Amino acid sequence: MSGASYSSSACTLPGLMPNGHQKSSSEKRCHFQMPLHYPKYRKTDYETMPEWKVDSLLSEYGLPVIGDVNQKRKFAMGAFLWPSQHE
Numbered sequence: 001m002s003g004a005s006y007s008s009s010a011c012t013l014p015g016l017m018p019n020g021h022q023k024s025s026s027e028k029r030c031h032f033q034m035p036l037h038y039p040k041y042r043k044t045d046y047e048t049m050p051e052w053k054v055d056s057l058l059s060e061y062g063l064p065v066i067g068d069v070n071q072k073r074k075f076a077m078g079a080f081l082w083p084s085q086h087e
Contacts, residue, residue, distance in 0.1 A: 039080050046077045 039057060041049070049057075051069040054076055058065045063079060065072065077086065 043085055046073050
């Protein structure tokens with residue numbers, strides 16, 4: 001996933017930049033914003049999680065929601081489980 005960039009819906013207000021400088025109204029500055037709570041699911045939770053829930057989780061973190069349900073589950077496990085939890 002190196003070199004990939006993802007955007008989320010966290011954007012600055014029109015006309016204001018984070019440092020207080022003005023910008024034109026046609027510019028839109030977006031950035032990734034980490035949700036407050038890191039998901040605390042086990043491997044077995046991901047393996048049985050319904051597709052809509054996997055989609056929602058990945059979207060919440062600004063991660064891609066592509067592939068079939070098994071690919072999404074595998075991606076979520078790789079993103080959110082520590083290596084020792086993959087066993």
